[in-house]
Amino acid sequence: MRRVNPAVGAAAALVAVFLVAPTLVVIPLSFTEYSVLNWPPHGFSLKWYDEVLTDPTWRSATMTSLKVGAGAALAATVLGTGIALGLSRGRFRGKNVATIAILSPMIVPVVITAVANYFVFVKWGLTGTAAGLIAAHTVLGLPFVVVSVSNSLSRFDRNQENAAYSLGASPLFAFFTVTLPQLLPGVLSGALFAFITSWDEAIISQFLSSPQVRTLPSLIFSQISSGVDPSVAAAASILLAVTAALLASASIIGAVSRRKRSS
Amino acid sequence: MTTIGAESAHLSIRSLSKRYKATVALDGVDLDVRRGEFVTLLGASGSGKTTTLQCIAGFVSPSSGSLLLDGVDITTRPAHKRNIGVVFQNYALFPHMTVAENVAYSLRARRAPKEDRKERVAEALRTVRLNGFEDRKPSELSGGQQQRVAIARTIVFRPDVLLMDEPMGALDKSLRESLQLEVMRIHRELGMTVIYVTHDQEEALTMSDRIAIYHSGSILQVGSADDLYERPTSRYVAEFIGESNTFPGTVEPGPGGLALRTDGGQLLALGDAPRMSSGRRAVLVVRPERMSVTARGAEIPEGANHVDGTVRDVVYIGASLKYVIEMAGGETRQVRVPASAVDPVIVRGTSVVMAWQPASGIVFPEPEG
Numbered sequence: 001m002r003r004v005n006p007a008v009g010a011a012a013a014l015v016a017v018f019l020v021a022p023t024l025v026v027i028p029l030s031f032t033e034y035s036v037l038n039w040p041p042h043g044f045s046l047k048w049y050d051e052v053l054t055d056p057t058w059r060s061a062t063m064t065s066l067k068v069g070a071g072a073a074l075a076a077t078v079l080g081t082g083i084a085l086g087l088s089r090g091r092f093r094g095k096n097v098a099t100i101a102i103l104s105p106m107i108v109p110v111v112i113t114a115v116a117n118y119f120v121f122v123k124w125g126l127t128g129t130a131a132g133l134i135a136a137h138t139v140l141g142l143p144f145v146v147v148s149v150s151n152s153l154s155r156f157d158r159n160q161e162n163a164a165y166s167l168g169a170s171p172l173f174a175f176f177t178v179t180l181p182q183l184l185p186g187v188l189s190g191a192l193f194a195f196i197t198s199w200d201e202a203i204i205s206q207f208l209s210s211p212q213v214r215t216l217p218s219l220i221f222s223q224i225s226s227g228v229d230p231s232v233a234a235a236a237s238i239l240l241a242v243t244a245a246l247l248a249s250a251s252i253i254g255a256v257s258r259r260k261r262s263s
Numbered sequence: 264m265t266t267i268g269a270e271s272a273h274l275s276i277r278s279l280s281k282r283y284k285a286t287v288a289l290d291g292v293d294l295d296v297r298r299g300e301f302v303t304l305l306g307a308s309g310s311g312k313t314t315t316l317q318c319i320a321g322f323v324s325p326s327s328g329s330l331l332l333d334g335v336d337i338t339t340r341p342a343h344k345r346n347i348g349v350v351f352q353n354y355a356l357f358p359h360m361t362v363a364e365n366v367a368y369s370l371r372a373r374r375a376p377k378e379d380r381k382e383r384v385a386e387a388l389r390t391v392r393l394n395g396f397e398d399r400k401p402s403e404l405s406g407g408q409q410q411r412v413a414i415a416r417t418i419v420f421r422p423d424v425l426l427m428d429e430p431m432g433a434l435d436k437s438l439r440e441s442l443q444l445e446v447m448r449i450h451r452e453l454g455m456t457v458i459y460v461t462h463d464q465e466e467a468l469t470m471s472d473r474i475a476i477y478h479s480g481s482i483l484q485v486g487s488a489d490d491l492y493e494r495p496t497s498r499y500v501a502e503f504i505g506e507s508n509t510f511p512g513t514v515e516p517g518p519g520g521l522a523l524r525t526d527g528g529q530l531l532a533l534g535d536a537p538r539m540s541s542g543r544r545a546v547l548v549v550r551p552e553r554m555s556v557t558a559r560g561a562e563i564p565e566g567a568n569h570v571d572g573t574v575r576d577v578v579y580i581g582a583s584l585k586y587v588i589e590m591a592g593g594e595t596r597q598v599r600v601p602a603s604a605v606d607p608v609i610v611r612g613t614s615v616v617m618a619w620q621p622a623s624g625i626v627f628p629e630p631e632g
Contacts, residue, residue: 162322163355165342167369168420174343177368181359 023240030233037228048234058235061219065199068130068215072137073195079138080145080194081187087146088153106143113140114204121208128210136204141194148193152186185257192250196243272331273298273456274319274424279328281314288314289325290480296424296458301450302485303459303467306477312460315477316426319458320349332423343372348422352429354413356401362388362412363397369420387419390449407438414446418453425450427459431466443470464504476500492550498627501548508554508596510547510570511629514539519566523547523626527592531568534622544629551599553623556586558606559614569618572596574611588617 025039033043052058087099105113117136118127126132160182164174180187202217209218216239223232272295281289289311296302304312317323319330321342329338337345357365363384370380388394391411401409410430417425427446431439447470450457461467467474468488475485476499484491484500495501502509512525514533521539523531531547539545555564556574563569575595576587584605586598598617609615 157353157355159351159353159355160357162320162342163349163351163357164368164372165322166320166345166347166349166426167372167416168343168346169368169372170343173372177371178357 026233026236026240030230030237032230032233035229037230037233048230049238051231052234052238055231057219058216058231061214061216061235062238064130064133064213065216068133068137069195069198071130071134072141072198073191075134075138076141076145076194077187077191080142080190081149081183083142084146084149084153088150102146103143105140110140110201110203114207117204118207127208128213130213132208133198133205133213133215136208137198137201138194140201140204141197144193144197145187145190148186148190149183150186152183156182185253189250189253192246192253196246199246200239200243272296273300273333274458275331275334276315276319277329277331279315279318279330280326281311281318281323282326287480289318291328292480292482294475294482294485296456298456299454301447301457301459301470301472303461303471303474304477305461305464305467305474308462310477311480312462312475312477313428316349316428316458316460319424320347320426321345346420346423348417348420348425350410350413350417350425350427350430352432354401354406354409356409356412356416358401360400361397362393362399362401362404365401365412366416366419368416373420383419384415387415390418390452391415391445406434407442410434410442411445414449418449418455421453422455424456424458427457429461430459431461431463439466446470468504476503478503495548495625498546498548498629501625501627506551506597506599508549508551510549512545512547514543514545514626515541527590527594529570531570531624532566532621533626534620534624536626538628539626545626546629547624547626549619549624551585551597552583554596554598554617554619556588556598556600556606556609556615556617558608559616561616563616563618564620567618567620568624569616570596571614571616574609574613574615577609577611586615588615 028041029037029039030048031044031046032041032048033045034041052062083102087095087102113136117132121127121132121136124132126135156179160178161174164178165171169177200217201215202221205215205218206221209215214222216235220232220235220239223229223235274294274296276292276294276296279289279292280287292311292315294302294315304315306312314323318325321337321340325338329336331337332345332347357368360368366384366387367380370383375383384397385394388396391414393408393411393415396404396408396412401412404412413430430446431442434442443466446457449455459467459470471488473485473487474491476483476491478499484496486494488504491500491504495504498509501507510523510525510531512523512531514521514536515524515530516522517530517532519532521533521536521541523533523545525531525547533539533547557563559571570590572588572590574586575589576585578585578587579602580599582602584600584602586600586609587595588598589595596617
């Protein structure tokens with residue numbers, strides 16, 4: 001391990017605190033005994049968690065978020081892996097344009113995507129449905145999968161596939177037994193990021209949600225605008241905890257596959 | 264040059280060409296390989312030998328020409344239906360599988376019965392002397408061991424033809440030599456047809472029944488090591504295989520038939536010189552061991568060509584001795600003499616005469632203009 005200059009380390013720690021601390025404020029707030037959100041929190045109580053986990057509105061939003069996240073992650077992973085393979089191996093006109101188009105959701109302001117999605121989905125009758133949310137979130141998650149699978153592909157030796165063919169493996173058999181297992185770290189971390197993207201996405205959700213089908217961030221958003229109640233802080237803390245856990249597993253996947261490579 | 268009839272060929276390559284946008288990688292290659300033969304494709308990098316191998320394996324589709332296996336056209340058959348094994352320079356072992364899983368892969372792809380697999384994997388690993396390594400991962404093995412796993416993985420499905428693409432390229436010299444012997448033993452035991460690609464001349468000469476010399480996308484000559492060394496059909500092959508001395512000049516009538524007037528002004532008698540005529544630019548090639556060295560003033564054999572020079576260097580190479588001799592113009596030539604026949608009078612700086620019988624030289628026409 002390289003030694004880090006203490007001044008640089010201190011600056012980095014300061015930036016980290018600056019970035020993360022405002023978010024962490026919701027955690028102590030969620031344990032307050034008062035019925036209004038104010039700082040500093042008073043006493044210690046789990047009643048807001050109890051409310052979030054038992055109240056039908058919160059429960060249904062949590063379930064919707066999980067369902068939409070899983071659906072979007074699955075779709076983005078399957079499509080994104082295929083796209084990454086196509087971009088790395090295909091020879092076709094307009095490849096650069098295609099690459100930019102696929103990565104554009106990372107750059108285009110989400111509000112614009114949300115408005116566009118809304119007008120199209122209204123026509124198609126997809127607003128207020130889980131399918132509509134999954135479709136929109138798949139597009140947002142796609143670039144993460146494409147980038148991380150492309151990264152794995154750049155380290156993958158094409159001779160591996162030639163070897164499999166020469167040993168009698170059909171292209172499909174070779175893909176599932178030789179190619180995919182070696183791309184797995186990239187595929188998994190892409191899937192995790194696609195899930196996280198959907199899980200904490202609020203803007204598109206706000207446009208496409210209905211009172212019946214509403215994601216957790218969208219519900220938090222509307223709860224805050226209608227009146228502040230500490231259950232919002234509890235819901236936000238749960239959201240945060242899930243995101244943090246997934247990010248941690250993504251970095252564990254990365255570390256394990258790096259260790260495997262270097263051994 | 265030995266040619267074999269197409270009907271007795273196991274693998275036939277017919278005017279195979281491969282063009283990429285602006286470059287021609289293969290330009291009309293023809294080659295017939297007998298069943299059980301060990302043929303090496305030898306050439307510099309970029310000469311087309313690896314492209315030939317990739318066409319045979321089915322990884323690359325040729326622009327024109329055809330491939331026949333036992334008389335059946337396989338030019339457009341996909342790689343996984345060819346039953347042709349490939350051993351790669353970088354081994355291309357599957358890193359996420361154990362040694363046994365790697366070796367069993369072809370049996371799995373072919374849905375061979377499970378109880379059969381174990382036995383055949385063990386047999387293949389025994390053949391490459393790696394039994395006991397079944398549960399290791401490729402990353403836990405040395406380079407030589409990995410290449411032996413790659414060979415086992417390929418021979419386990421008993422391919423019709425075994426292709427080897429510079430399989431020793433990544434190994435150090437002593438390991439290379441022992442693995443060469445191993446590959447030759449496996450070839451003998453299994454009687455497989457092997458097509459071997461290398462740029463290492465020595466390796467080609469030791470291992471092969473026949474060698475095909477590649478130069479810029481074409482085969483210049485196919486023959487045994489002896490054929491290529493003693494009877495090269497082109498200057499390129501003569502200079503590529505072994506060491507050689509060259510004397511460029513112009514053909515003119517001499518005392519006993521055609522002779523070569525060298526650019527240095529000497530007149531050298533030519534032995535058998537078909538396709539030669541007076542006034543043609545040509546180059547005479549003489550192998551270093553076909554020349555003799557004597558001190559100036561000593562008797563020169565009757566009818567021999569002789570060129571004067573001064574010894575610049577004396578190099579001992581095992582059982583023989585190499586003289587580096589500087590001629591009048593400052594250019595050097597080499598003469599190789601068996602250690603037992605060395606004249607102790609000749610040391611660095613001695614004025615000497617290089618001599619050889621005209622029949623020992625081979626003359627090649629030079630391109631005109």
